[in-house]
Amino acid sequence: MNPKLAIPDAAPLVLSLRSVGYTLETALADIIDNSITAKATEINIDVKWNKELNYISVRDNGYGMNEAQLHQAMKIGSKNPVDPRNHDDLGRFGIGMKTAAFSLCKRLTVGSKLLGSNAMCMRVWDIDKIAETNRWELFDGSSTPDWKDALSRFGNCEQGTIVVLEKLDRLITENYSDQAIGRFWQRIADMEKHLSMVFHRFLSGVQAIAIFINGKKIEPWDPFMRNWLATQEFREEFLECNGESIRAHAFILPHHSKLSVKEYDEAGGPGGWLEQQGFYVYRNKRLIVPGTWFKMLRKNEPGQLARIQLDLTGDMDFEWKIDVKKSSAAPPSTLREGIRRIARTAQEASRKVYYYRGAAINQQSKAEDNDAIWEQASIRGRTFFRINRSHALLKDAKAQLNADAEKKLNTFLSLVEGFAPMNASLTGPVSGEANQENELIDSAASFCSDLINAGYSKCEALRKVLQISIYEGMAEAIENKLQL
Ligand SMILES: Nc1ncnc2c1ncn2[C@@H]1O[C@H](COP(=O)(O)OP(=O)(O)OP(=O)(O)O)[C@@H](O)[C@H]1O
Ligand SMILES: [Mg+2]
Structure with a gap:
């Protein structure tokens, strides 16, 4: 059996790779991974969109690449995913930089410089060219205004790498207008939030690295709120x-x-x-x-x-x-x-x-010590907090009361619930268990009569009940029910 070679066609492959499913956020994070793996201490993301220029560049001061390394790095599948990697390498598949870039743009230019070398080496993929020739032609120079502008920011760095995404057809899909510009910069702001979360452990601590977007430093976002006493x-x-x-x-x-x-x-x-x-x-x-x-x-x-x-x-x-x-x-x-x-x-x-409501819980304590004080209920489309009537302490206390005193305690607890500040302000969408209007009138009426029995005048009792948000507007129904 003679195996025949079946080499993938360049044009369809590269065009399909554009749809791997990256977002702006995940694509940029993938490119930044490479800078962190290259031990960069400072990474600058430059985003340009004006009438003359539109590009995104990521430049770092990491250890860079020589010409041969860069040429290899630009290949789709530059490394074998099953090869072992260093313990702190953020890469695995050997395709991230290319697929991330192609998901946003049609032209990827990478320039890199090793410490001690005078010149920067560079390579360029241009998808329009690949689509035209159906060949994997990698260029070694560029003189587009975008590249020149991006490179000027790299300056005289002793070492590092700059990755420039031009022809951002997947990111800039609208004509240049005030609304489009607003939307564009909103996406960049969202990207900043994402990066401050994804890389937060690199952005803080003694060996923190710094990432900037157009000169503004990204602050780390710690999901675990470690600096808060109440955490x-x-x-x-x-x-x-x-x-x-x-x-x-x-x-x-x-x-x-x-x-x-x-x-x-x-x-x-x-x-x-x-x-x-x-x-x-x-x-x-x-x-x-x-x-x-x-x-x-x-x-x-x-x-x-x-x-x-x-x-x-x-x-x-x-x-x-x-x-x-x-x-x-x-x-x-x-x-x-x-x-x-x-x-x-x-x-x-x-x-x-x-x-x-924020009481500290000791995870080592006994379960009964952790009995919740408040329970959540849904009444008339509102989220409402009730005192947990089966709390061990409350049950103990009630066991020592006579029937009359227990009734008074219950009435008082209902008042506490009705006037608890969070019940006045907390509202929200509720699923399922919204009470029937009739049940609610029954409960309002029985609460009113409890208050009367506890010594309130009819008028005062009714006024008190109606002040509770869930019983609002029920005056007539309660009066009818109790025949006041
Ligand atoms: N900023 C950089 N500095 C130094 N080397 C880089 C940089 N960016 C890319 N490289 C080199 O290019 C190679 C290819 O990068 P690419 O992101 O495509 O794949 P990867 O990082 O190996 O794996 P993955 O697909 O999981 O990201 C890297 O392995 C690295 O050797
Ligand atoms: Mg990578």
């Missing part, structure tokens, strides 16, 4: 997988009452509180997945304070099904039980803080 930190756990150890470290974030509106908004993160709960999967300190329960649990409101750091190394890429874009991961089946247990514990702890 609860669980003990680290280690899960074993094929002789490797995976570190899981759970945090329960502070109740929103402990944060200002601005702090609360910021802590929510790029996706918001609900979306950003769950496991944060890091590969060599670089965030791959920002908040997931791996389809084992649902994301829900009370669970939104739980965030768990999960640390993987590059040696686990295949077990965890890390994708080319470094934006998804799935645990191997042998770890699912351990992961589910950690997830449940964290969700439960989050639920308690969420309903507890």
Whole structure:
């Protein structure tokens, strides 16, 4: 049998690679990965869109490449994914830089300089040329205004690499207008948020690197709010997988009452509180997945304070099904039980803080000490907090009261619930259990009659009941019911 060669055609392959599924955020993160792997301490992203220029460049002061290395690096599949890599290498597949760039642009120019070399070497892929010739022709020079402008910013750097994306046809899809410019810069602002999350562990600490967008430094966004006293930190756990150890470290974030509106908004993160709960999967300190329960649990409101750091190394890429874009991961089946247990514990702890209005919970304490004070209910389309009537202390106290005193205590608890500040302000979408109007009138009437029995005048009792938001507008119905 004589095997025949079937070499892929350049034009269709490169055009298909454009649709691997990168977003602006994931594409830029993939290019920055390479700068971090090259030990850069400063990375500058320059974004230009005006009437003369439109490009994005990423320049770093990492160890750079010589001409042969750069030529190899520009090939699709420049390295074999199964080859071992250094423990801190953020790459795996040998295609990230090219596919990330092509998903945004049609012209990729890379210039690089090794320490001690005088000249910069460069290579250019131009998709229009590849589509025209159907050949993998890689150029070694460029004189476009975009490249010249980008290069001028590189200046006299002793070493480093500059990656320039020109002909941004997938990013700039509109004509130059005020609205289009506004939308464009909004996307760049979103990208900044994403990068401050994905690289936050590189952006802080003693050996922090600095990343700038058009000269503005990106600040790290720590999903775990480690600097907050009210954040609860669980003990680290280690899960074993094929002789490797995976570190899981759970945090329960502070109740929103402990944060200002601005702090609360910021802590929510790029996706918001609900979306950003769950496991944060890091590969060599670089965030791959920002908040997931791996389809084992649902994301829900009370669970939104739980965030768990999960640390993987590059040696686990295949077990965890890390994708080319470094934006998804799935645990191997042998770890699912351990992961589910950690997830449940964290969700439960989050639920308690969420309903507890921020009271500290000691994870080592007995379950009965953790009985929630407040329970959530949904009444007339509003979220409403009720005192947990089965709390052990309350049950104990009631057991020592006579029937009359117990009734008075219940009436008082109803007043506390009705006038609790969070019940006046908290509203929200409710599913399922909205009470029937009749039941609500019954409960308002019986509450009113409890107040009368407790010594309130008819008029005062009615006024009190009507001040409670869920009973608003029920005056006539209550009067009829009680025949006041
Ligand atoms: N900024 C840079 N500085 C130094 N070398 C670089 C830089 N960018 C890319 N390279 C070299 O180019 C190679 C190819 O990069 P590319 O992103 O395509 O693949 P990768 O990083 O090896 O793997 P992955 O596809 O997982 O990202 C890298 O392995 C690295 O050797
Ligand atoms: Mg890479």
